[in-house]
Amino acid sequence: MSPQSLKFIPEPRTVAIVGCPFSGGQHRLGVDEGPIHLVNAGLGQQLKDLGWQVEFDGHHQFEDISAACQSDPPIGKLKNPRLVSNVTEAVAKVVGGHAAKGQLPLTLGGDHSLAMGTIAGTLSKHPDAVVIWIDAHADINTPESTDSGNIHGMPLAFLTSLASSGNLGGVVTDEVRPFSWLDKIHLPTSRLAYIGLRDVDAGEKAVLREHNIAAYSMHEVDRYGIGKVVEMALDRVNPGRRAPVHLSFDVDALDPTVAPSTGTPVRGGLTFREGHYICERLFETGLVVAVDLMEVNPSLKDAESVEQTVAVGCSLVRAALGETLL
Amino acid sequence: MSPQSLKFIPEPRTVAIVGCPFSGGQHRLGVDEGPIHLVNAGLGQQLKDLGWQVEFDGHHQFEDISAACQSDPPIGKLKNPRLVSNVTEAVAKVVGGHAAKGQLPLTLGGDHSLAMGTIAGTLSKHPDAVVIWIDAHADINTPESTDSGNIHGMPLAFLTSLASSGNLGGVVTDEVRPFSWLDKIHLPTSRLAYIGLRDVDAGEKAVLREHNIAAYSMHEVDRYGIGKVVEMALDRVNPGRRAPVHLSFDVDALDPTVAPSTGTPVRGGLTFREGHYICERLFETGLVVAVDLMEVNPSLKDAESVEQTVAVGCSLVRAALGETLL
Amino acid sequence: MSPQSLKFIPEPRTVAIVGCPFSGGQHRLGVDEGPIHLVNAGLGQQLKDLGWQVEFDGHHQFEDISAACQSDPPIGKLKNPRLVSNVTEAVAKVVGGHAAKGQLPLTLGGDHSLAMGTIAGTLSKHPDAVVIWIDAHADINTPESTDSGNIHGMPLAFLTSLASSGNLGGVVTDEVRPFSWLDKIHLPTSRLAYIGLRDVDAGEKAVLREHNIAAYSMHEVDRYGIGKVVEMALDRVNPGRRAPVHLSFDVDALDPTVAPSTGTPVRGGLTFREGHYICERLFETGLVVAVDLMEVNPSLKDAESVEQTVAVGCSLVRAALGETLL
């Protein structure tokens, strides 16, 4: 099953682990510890055992950015707008740099606002990339539609140009407007597919319908089975199986019994195997160019749950990078 | 996905919550508390949020009936025959009254013997209605075939005329024979479909086979997947998708890990999502005219299990009344 | 669904319970207690209730063999080679004897090395039998490829002649070479199908590929659903549905949440229902001639887990011998 070669990653295949201990896109403490736990669990060695060269230069601490954003009052409803904008911009450069070298960036979050950076980075090298977004949530609220103001619920609005630095919902007097760096990035909604949705805000549902976005909720997973749903998603956004694939996996897509230590768990999620199946199948296409694993929060739930969630996280990454059952 | 209109429920669509804290059809205390917990969990408001007008006049206490049935010795093996007959007759009138006004009756049990009332009520307005019965059990024992004598295992025998007031299995000297009110009600076995069966008595299996009843057990759910099974069930009893649909959902259809607080749990049941899928898909047909949610028993298992079961119950009802994931 | 007759088992159908409290094929204490717990749970009576004549002459203690193998130093990496060889040879005779009388041998393990005996016994009566092997593991390591030296990971290598008494990986000076009794037994790899694999060693993966063995891992169960996977497995090894079927079920094929008390549990396994579906469907073919239930270890995990695992074991056997939901 394992492809002899990856279409966009030259041999010797190299994965660059981008550890992003960042939690500014939401309000719960601890999600910044996710990447540290994942790396400490031995993820690097596991990927070497799969035949990858592994590059890891330590976790990105974004200390200068944090210092520069000590004062970061909300803009409209947006919380920590300058911090999130600057951090994700930095992530975009790191991810884009790895991609430019022919490496596969594996970004470990941290909260899902980071995907603004990772996907922007991917698009800098692969402008025709498609995004497969595995999540209980659509993360496509705009600064207007958001209730919470947490930016980890908005990355896809900025990436698809539904939101931009010009409509942050508040007066902006900053010298550099937050998220203006993203204004030149554009992921067409026709190149975005979701799997696992089950807690989508009313405003987001309207957006998904209006733009006819390929959205496969748990209803479709029940109806068709995960095998068929993955093919349906690929058929929609990558019909010729030729475009590069960026996989952005929010662990809350999994059922809370499978991945309990995450900030916004929702019942009725993907099983252990369904989550892995998605990763295995996407790798099998030979088209994957970048992987995000987001929202592992080791400060939530008991020690056993944390260990379980971290183990599942590592296991999903291995599956996305070529581990197979047979 | 949500239908613009419901075929048999005029706008503004109104749901009438019929709370039936009744446990006379079985022997465990506490199932009469089910509807109270469901309503207290905010089910009414949740349905308003889905766009329904909600009518709820408090729980039906059946006090006069209970008083009149203080002496209710068994008839043959049947326990509490007069009480169950009189209560279900009263429920039939209430449900039928709501249906007559164009409302959708939502009956919260209580034990599943209540479905004699709810389905009789539905048939009074919609004589061609079909019944989709979601249950681990077939509930089609006759007064002869029953082991326990608990009438919640028999409602479908009375409704399909396999049982009647003339064959209660004992001498009846009552002025009015119990269940004689049901003798004029007839649900053809060709208009009944089961999903979720896995604990069916030998006598019931024979009945299902003899009458060629559309019965989809967990074996079929495994074999075909829940998506296909729902279509197969509808194809059997509602091939043109034109007849009104009465959904009677026993929470013990769900796996005990999903809905633990119920009187007769059986392993190997529907997952959280499979249960919801059935409700979502039936609503999507636009044909639903009545919904029962039965056998939530908040006196069984620990507090967390009760809360979970009540939450699942509310969630199933919302799905059956139009809540969608997207 | 239940076939009127079993193609290879004459009426009155008789099952011979072969209790094998044996643990010499692996290193964990307690798996030898499995058969005792299964029988004590009432399995014999349960099978009578399904219409079988039940023959059970007590558990086989292999005491003479154990005494004769007091000194049993490793051969190459193989642990307990003489003990395992002699016990499985004895089992082959017992199972073969029952099969010769037209009985269906039901072997309760004990560790999965016993299947060398059970399958050899089956082949003595039904030389064209096919094997359906339900397991998280492939159990097809050779004396060269094994890491652990535990023979319960090798039975299929000996049965398919990939391993033989001539290549045990060490110098053998025994008068009778261990496993030489098996040299004349040959199960072609084209008559072996796996379901449930998810922890397969690299060397085993190579063997499965090289010999094009019908191997359905959990990836395929996710992709196609268990219903389709069972048909695919049968289509590969028994396309005309004419050959006798030997079912060898390792309980670790089930997810550890379903069958926790087993020696080598692996996450992401078959659900309760998927396990039962396989058994139900195989019985439905009318072709089953022998059943193994292996690797129940009542000394692992807490009392509730043990009770659950034993109950599931009994339930799987009942399903394989004709219990149906409808």
Ligand SMILES: [Mn+2]
């Ligand atoms: Mn999420």
Ligand SMILES: [Mn+2]
């Ligand atoms: Mn997310």
Ligand SMILES: [Mn+2]
């Ligand atoms: Mn019921």
Ligand SMILES: [Mn+2]
């Ligand atoms: Mn029931």
Ligand SMILES: [Mn+2]
């Ligand atoms: Mn095994």
Ligand SMILES: [Mn+2]
């Ligand atoms: Mn195994």
